[in-house]
Amino acid sequence: EPEVTQTPSHQVTQMGQEVILRCVPISNHLYFYWYRQILGQKVEFLVSFYNNEISEKSEIFDDQFSVERPDGSNFTLKIRSTKLEDSAMYFCASALEGGGPYEQYFGPGTRLTVT
């Protein structure tokens, strides 16, 4: 069964450093998402991406964040200058279609630890 993959599974970085989290969505999916989950808290939407542009973003997704689909398979989330409060589990998700009743397939997540 096709699945969303994410690398690395765990990333440790120092405050102020840039990190890039990588995702490979399911191959025929067209809609891509990033979510984060701070330990013990709820899953929070960050951004949705379709047709090579951001379609929706939350208040969390400020200028420090950016997303890119550099080729036909990868989808990346970059945090330009990490802060301690960016420590969280980051989930990538993809869907065949968006804006409606379509299930999102989540990856296993990348645990980001900012020290």
Add this chain to the structure above:
Amino acid sequence: SQKIEQNSEALNIQEGKTATLTCNYTNYSPAYLQWYRQDPGRGPVFLLLIRENEKEKRKERLKVTFDTTLKQSLFHITASQPADSATYLCAFLPTDGNEKLTFGTGTRLTIIP
């Protein structure tokens, strides 16, 4: 402000019984409501979706109801098994068709053998 609340942080149910989880929302008119399962250290896994004009949806041992008057969804697992132990999340897509899937805090369900 919009709120999604799952009433119990944790729920313990005897194996074989029906587990019922609750999701309430305020200041919101969701078009679609989804239920996900999340195991520790893993991403959410989609279980069921119900539309605002549907009262009930079933899939194997799972049943979801959606009451737009009470602003509530109930999620039932019948004949519960220890393997059903996980955190269950409700999530909403708003009526205006945007893609911002908004999650509740989750209920940690433990099925006791």
